[in-house]
Amino acid sequence: MGKMRRTHYSSEISSALQNNEAIIMGWVSSIRDHGNMQFVTITDRYGDIQVVAKRNECAEKLFDQIQQLKEHTSVAIRGKAKSQPKAPNGTEVIPLELKVFSMAKKPAPFMIQGKTSVGIDTRLNLRAVDLRRNYLKSIFSVRNTALNATRKFLSGLGFIEVNTPKMIATATEGGAALFPIFYYDREAFLAQSPQLYKEQLTMAFENVFEIGPIFRAEPSRTNRHLSEAISIDVEQAFVDYNDIMRLLEEMIIFIIDSIKETNKNELEYLDLQLQNLKLPFPKYSYSDIVSKLHEAQEYIKWGDDFSPQTIKNLQNDGIEAFYFITDWPTSIKPFYVKTKGEKDDDMMMCESFDLMYGSLEISSGSTRINRKDELLKRMKKQGLNADAFDYHLRVFDYGVPPHAGFGLGIERLLMAITKCDNIRDVTLYPRDIDRLKP
Amino acid sequence: MGKMRRTHYSSEISSALQNNEAIIMGWVSSIRDHGNMQFVTITDRYGDIQVVAKRNECAEKLFDQIQQLKEHTSVAIRGKAKSQPKAPNGTEVIPLELKVFSMAKKPAPFMIQGKTSVGIDTRLNLRAVDLRRNYLKSIFSVRNTALNATRKFLSGLGFIEVNTPKMIATATEGGAALFPIFYYDREAFLAQSPQLYKEQLTMAFENVFEIGPIFRAEPSRTNRHLSEAISIDVEQAFVDYNDIMRLLEEMIIFIIDSIKETNKNELEYLDLQLQNLKLPFPKYSYSDIVSKLHEAQEYIKWGDDFSPQTIKNLQNDGIEAFYFITDWPTSIKPFYVKTKGEKDDDMMMCESFDLMYGSLEISSGSTRINRKDELLKRMKKQGLNADAFDYHLRVFDYGVPPHAGFGLGIERLLMAITKCDNIRDVTLYPRDIDRLKP
Numbered sequence: 001m002g003k004m005r006r007t008h009y010s011s012e013i014s015s016a017l018q019n020n021e022a023i024i025m026g027w028v029s030s031i032r033d034h035g036n037m038q039f040v041t042i043t044d045r046y047g048d049i050q051v052v053a054k055r056n057e058c059a060e061k062l063f064d065q066i067q068q069l070k071e072h073t074s075v076a077i078r079g080k081a082k083s084q085p086k087a088p089n090g091t092e093v094i095p096l097e098l099k100v101f102s103m104a105k106k107p108a109p110f111m112i113q114g115k116t117s118v119g120i121d122t123r124l125n126l127r128a129v130d131l132r133r134n135y136l137k138s139i140f141s142v143r144n145t146a147l148n149a150t151r152k153f154l155s156g157l158g159f160i161e162v163n164t165p166k167m168i169a170t171a172t173e174g175g176a177a178l179f180p181i182f183y184y185d186r187e188a189f190l191a192q193s194p195q196l197y198k199e200q201l202t203m204a205f206e207n208v209f210e211i212g213p214i215f216r217a218e219p220s221r222t223n224r225h226l227s228e229a230i231s232i233d234v235e236q237a238f239v240d241y242n243d244i245m246r247l248l249e250e251m252i253i254f255i256i257d258s259i260k261e262t263n264k265n266e267l268e269y270l271d272l273q274l275q276n277l278k279l280p281f282p283k284y285s286y287s288d289i290v291s292k293l294h295e296a297q298e299y300i301k302w303g304d305d306f307s308p309q310t311i312k313n314l315q316n317d318g319i320e321a322f323y324f325i326t327d328w329p330t331s332i333k334p335f336y337v338k339t340k341g342e343k344d345d346d347m348m349m350c351e352s353f354d355l356m357y358g359s360l361e362i363s364s365g366s367t368r369i370n371r372k373d374e375l376l377k378r379m380k381k382q383g384l385n386a387d388a389f390d391y392h393l394r395v396f397d398y399g400v401p402p403h404a405g406f407g408l409g410i411e412r413l414l415m416a417i418t419k420c421d422n423i424r425d426v427t428l429y430p431r432d433i434d435r436l437k438p
Numbered sequence: 439m440g441k442m443r444r445t446h447y448s449s450e451i452s453s454a455l456q457n458n459e460a461i462i463m464g465w466v467s468s469i470r471d472h473g474n475m476q477f478v479t480i481t482d483r484y485g486d487i488q489v490v491a492k493r494n495e496c497a498e499k500l501f502d503q504i505q506q507l508k509e510h511t512s513v514a515i516r517g518k519a520k521s522q523p524k525a526p527n528g529t530e531v532i533p534l535e536l537k538v539f540s541m542a543k544k545p546a547p548f549m550i551q552g553k554t555s556v557g558i559d560t561r562l563n564l565r566a567v568d569l570r571r572n573y574l575k576s577i578f579s580v581r582n583t584a585l586n587a588t589r590k591f592l593s594g595l596g597f598i599e600v601n602t603p604k605m606i607a608t609a610t611e612g613g614a615a616l617f618p619i620f621y622y623d624r625e626a627f628l629a630q631s632p633q634l635y636k637e638q639l640t641m642a643f644e645n646v647f648e649i650g651p652i653f654r655a656e657p658s659r660t661n662r663h664l665s666e667a668i669s670i671d672v673e674q675a676f677v678d679y680n681d682i683m684r685l686l687e688e689m690i691i692f693i694i695d696s697i698k699e700t701n702k703n704e705l706e707y708l709d710l711q712l713q714n715l716k717l718p719f720p721k722y723s724y725s726d727i728v729s730k731l732h733e734a735q736e737y738i739k740w741g742d743d744f745s746p747q748t749i750k751n752l753q754n755d756g757i758e759a760f761y762f763i764t765d766w767p768t769s770i771k772p773f774y775v776k777t778k779g780e781k782d783d784d785m786m787m788c789e790s791f792d793l794m795y796g797s798l799e800i801s802s803g804s805t806r807i808n809r810k811d812e813l814l815k816r817m818k819k820q821g822l823n824a825d826a827f828d829y830h831l832r833v834f835d836y837g838v839p840p841h842a843g844f845g846l847g848i849e850r851l852l853m854a855i856t857k858c859d860n861i862r863d864v865t866l867y868p869r870d871i872d873r874l875k876p
Contacts, residue, residue: 001678001805001840025676027641027837045596045644074808074837076676102808105835128833131642140643144598151589158483160582163668165867166604166651167617167628169874179605181619181628183665184655184871190605190619190628197867200876203465204569205578206483212650213604217622227621230601238463238514240439367439370512370540391876395566397543399465399512402439429603429635433622436607438638438829 004076004099010047014089017081024049024093025076027132028069028104029112038066042077042093043132050087051077053095065098072104072129115270120424127429127438138266139418139426142259146410146417147211149258150232153251159207159234164197166190166213170388177217179227190215193407194233196392199336199368202237202403203395209234211410219433223422224308224360226411228431235405240367241351244404245324248355248363249281252322252413259417270418275321282323286349289314289325303329311359322362322416326353335378338367355408357416365406372396442514442537448485452527455519462487462531463514465570466507466542467550476504480515480531481570488525489515491533503536510542510567553708558862565867565876576704577856577864580697584848584855585649587696588670591689597645597672602635604628604651608826615655617665628653631845632671634830637774637806640675640841641833647672649848657871661860662746662798664849666869673843678805679789682842683762686793686801687719690760690851697855708856713759720761724787727752727763741767749797760800760854764791773816776805793846795854803844810834 008022026044036055041048053066069075079093108129110118115135117123123130130136151161168191171178178189194210201208214231236244256274260267267274284292292314293300300310306325330339330350340346351367369375372393379386386393414426424430429438446460464482474493479486491504507513517531546567548556553573555561561568568574589599606629609616616627632648639646652669674682694712698705705712722730730752731738738748744763768777768788778784789805807813810831817824824831852864862868867876 001676006676025839027839072836074839101840102834102837104837105810108836125829126832126836128638128641129836131639137642140598147599148589148593155586160578161585162866163651165666165869167653167666167869167874179619179621181617183617183874184657186874188874200566201569201866203566204575213601215605219622228603228605238439238444372543391563394564396540398510398546398564398567399540399542401463401465401512402539428600428639431603431605436605436621436624436626
């Protein structure tokens with residue numbers, strides 16, 4: 001690095017600097033060679049700067065150096081600001097000194113300008129370079145806002161952020177397959193969710209959330225599944241699933257409002273008009289949806305899960321944007337989900353919801369069981385071995401409060417917000433059955 | 439849950455409520471049975487409420503119910519606020535209705551009052567109950583402030599928070615042992631740090647940070663090592679390790695100031711007076727420390743690492759609190775750490791630092807190599823197979839900027855701040871060679 005330090009970001013190179021010196025740093029995003037005149041665009045995290053070298057106004061050695069630059073090269077340029085209506089911010093830089101930090105060795109296999117590009121696999125193989133594209137920089141800036149807004153919203157309500165272990169002893173919840181690990185001399189697994197831990201933590205902290213990785217050995221190749229995703233997990237004591245649905249819809253609106261406020265430029269670049277959502281979100285019970293399907297002559301048995309395709313077919317029927325499907329059959333939800341009541345009929349349904357965006361499931365939540373006997377009964381019914389849950393069950397001897405919560409996949413939410421149709425593109429380094437690198 | 443909802447937290451039960459009804463919820467933290475009078479303390483996340491039932495002023499059934507309560511039971515009480523100078527906030531609650539959500543079945547094997555308690559293993563086996571202790575609630579409240587402050591500090595400087603994959607293809611950095619996983623049909627590993635990913639991400643985002651789990655198969659049984667820890671990882675483009683040390687010390691001061699401001703009650707309970715730190719933190723080069731050791735008649739060869747005990751012995755020499763040890767021998771730092779220069783003598787030392795607190799290493803950082811040829815040379819020298827780093831090395835063909843950064847263990851920092859001497863106690867659910875549950 002030496003002693004040279006950046007004095008101005010691209011966004012700060014404006015007419016206010018006229019005739020003053022500045023040191024800019026970034027990478028070469030384009031070069032136009034007009035023989036005796038070189039136009040070089042330097043891009044930093046905030047945008048572009050036009051650098052113009054004229055052979056007769058520039059030291060010969062410097063002009064030669066500039067002529068040898070290649071796209072993606074990482075540089076520092078000391079130069080003088082000069083008004084130029086056609087340049088970004090109406091100002092260009094006349095170079096006085098160039099320092100090459102790292103010269104690019106090859107042309108990239110894709111253009112960094114433009115929203116569309118080559119196939120995603122070529123880009124993922126060189127992801128760090130791919131991420132220099134404005135399209136992805138905009139997406140990840142929106143993601144950053146979404147996560148900051150989530151934390152602000154939940155902290156504002158007194159939720160404590162926690163971190164629970166990702167290496168766990170027992171393949172617990174059933175459903176999604178787990179990745180096994182060697183834990184010293186034992187077998188262990190990667191956590192598919194912080195579910196049981198966040199439930200336990202309501203005993204001491206009442207309101208907790210975690211934003212962290214979850215791991216699912218999901219062998220299907222779809223555009224909406226990842227083997228490793230980031231989940232926003234929320235759990236609250238002394239409430240039920242109705243309270244939690246209200247919390248969740250308010251959180252979604254807070255996130256979207258924050259993006260509208262913070263990411264004006266990115267939304268414009270992505271050509272996105274975010275809708276004004278109204279509270280409360282529409283709610284359809286599972287049974288409502290089954291009836292709608294029957295009306296549409298689609299066969300489904302009460303108790304079966306919906307496929308995304310089934311739900312897609314319903315969208316012509318006015319179901320779109322964000323909505324809840326509530327009161328699912330108990331048999332297709334995990335053992336810790338509380339039933340609607342204790343009578344036979346009520347036990348068939350549970351206090352649960354999925355938050356949907358069109359046919360995409362964004363979040364799942366429910367009232368949880370807080371009594372040990374009830375939990376044991378349900379585990380038995382779902383064929384789970386209670387001994388394996390020993391360490392979880394024992395805290396239920398000490399007054400677990402009633403509680404409810406949800407898990408939300410940030411990648412799915414980003415797909416809904418940015419209209420990006422491949423979950424891999426809203427993930428920095430996606431993991432799936434075919435991809436473990438980079 | 440039913441329709442009953444909490445109307446007031448403990449902190450809101452004050453004389454302003456006199457004679458008004460309130461619904462409180464929480465768990466029973468103590469019971470004093472005076473025959474015709476029952477004193478019950480209900481604890482919620484913000485503190486305690488005293489509930490007083492007198493036999494002749496209370497419905498018989500309600501009095502019996504209250505008499506049967508056990509510690510840790512989770513309850514709701516509807517009652518009337520009444521001034522009582524001896525109660526928390528000068529107000530107690532006269533019960534009108536009790537709802538038991540979940541009756542405690544056993545007495546806990548430890549008291550929840552008091553800072554010290556039984557051995558840590560007994561407590562960890564029942565961690566969620568253990569976390570109801572004021573001591574731990576205070577520690578984790580400080581932790582929450584520390585993480586919020588970190589995010590505020592870094593976001594304020596324009597850093598973007600990222601999430602990088604925890605399942606990786608190659609056992610990379612050398613040093614710490616990795617946990618192997620079954621990744622579908624392949625072998626993979628849990629990431630011991632986001633190092634290479636965060637370095638790559640400086641290409642597109644310049645300033646990034648990640649707060650997430652790191653995994654180290656650390657077989658030693660000490661009070662300062664975990665198999666799974668939470669690391670604050672920071673990486674910045676166009677700076678070197680001196681800039682990063684300044685960033686880090688300012689961050690530490692920001693965190694400590696935030697704790698002083700936010701956690702007055704907790705600091706008082708923990709009996710902690712946080713020092714006023716001065717900038718810059720003291721800096722000793724590795725060679726300085728070796729000389730000091732030689733003066734103290736302690737034998738160490740230039741190039742060897744220090745043991746915590748060696749450093750402890752030096753503390754009588756005035757080294758305490760936070761300080762940096764800089765310019766370490768290149769041979770004991772990872773391959774991606776930049777040497778002090780290109781000449782032979784300079785190559786023996788590298789632009790690296792450890793942030794210490796007494797004899798506890800809190801953070802490690804350095805200037806990183808940003809040129810492929812230099813990186814390849816160093817990998818060869820350290821006996822690493824360049825092919826295994828294929829996916830990392832290829833981005834170095836596209837102008838990686840100069841960059842520097844650090845990783846900081848939040849648990850270690852909390853030990854330093856709270857004077858807690860076992861890292862397990864500042865971790866919600868610790869993992870080590872002996873412990874994988876709960």
